[in-house]
Amino acid sequence: MSEPEIDAVVFDVLGTLVDEPAGIRAGIRELDPSLDQRGVARLLSLWQQHIAVEQRRMLDGARPYRASQVLDREAAQLVAEAAGVDDPTAVAALALSGRRLPPWPDAEQGLARLAERFPLIGLSNASRTALLELNAHAGLRWHQALSAEDVQSCKPDPAVYQLAVTVAGRPPERLLMVAAHAWDLRGAQGLGLRTAYVARPVGDPPAPSDRFHLHAADLVDLAEQIEQT
Structure with missing residues (x-):
């Protein structure tokens, strides 16, 4: 060339x-410090799958466009629920891990x-x-x-x-x-x-x-x- x-x-x-995965893993560990490596990996996969599915739905016209922070907040909510965490402040902090x-x-x-x-x-x-x-x-x-x-x-x-x-x-x-x-x-x-x-x-x-x-x-x-x- x-x-x-x-x-x-x-x-x-x-x-x-x-x-990107490293930043989200760090956020998940902050959400629940008791999680072992396997547990963090499971929740990271849940986050990633949600983002991938929702972006595909937007591309296919099955969902109106939503900015990435909306999808991150949805993913954070799913991860927090799976971890048994219901603290809104903790969920909001986790949602921001995609920017760190x-x-x-x-x-x-x-x-x-x-x-x-x-x-x-x-x-x-x-x-x-x-x-x-x-x-x-x-x-x-x-x-x-x-x-x-x-x-x-x-x-x-x-x-x-x-x-x-x-x-x-x-x-x-x-x-x-x-x-x-x-x-x-x-x-x-x-x-x-x-x-x-x-x-x-x-x-x-x-x-x-x-x-x-x-x-x-x-x-x-x-x-x-x-x-x-």
């Missing part, structure tokens, strides 16, 4: 730049190196409010951060990727979409963006049929691959 082929880099946030997510160790350095050559755009299913708080908590640095809330939808709806194309003011093929989720990259490919898969332990790995432009071990590796072209 030669330098002129990319005019901007677009990043998924949740899972790609920040460790630790960055992956390579995120800061990788973003800094890529920012020397390209405008960086964050593109997330997190709401505008949630995106502001999680970016501040994780210390992420952008030139622009975009929320799927702006189009009242969520990835992989093409309208979400179109946000980045519109803001960049460049053809889709001049943008590189970076994500740890193969489903996200497939969505970006459908609109014509170039794609880079970054391996994360919590991501969605590519299928044998996937054909992404780049594969990287982390963001530093991605920056190095681009710098060598």
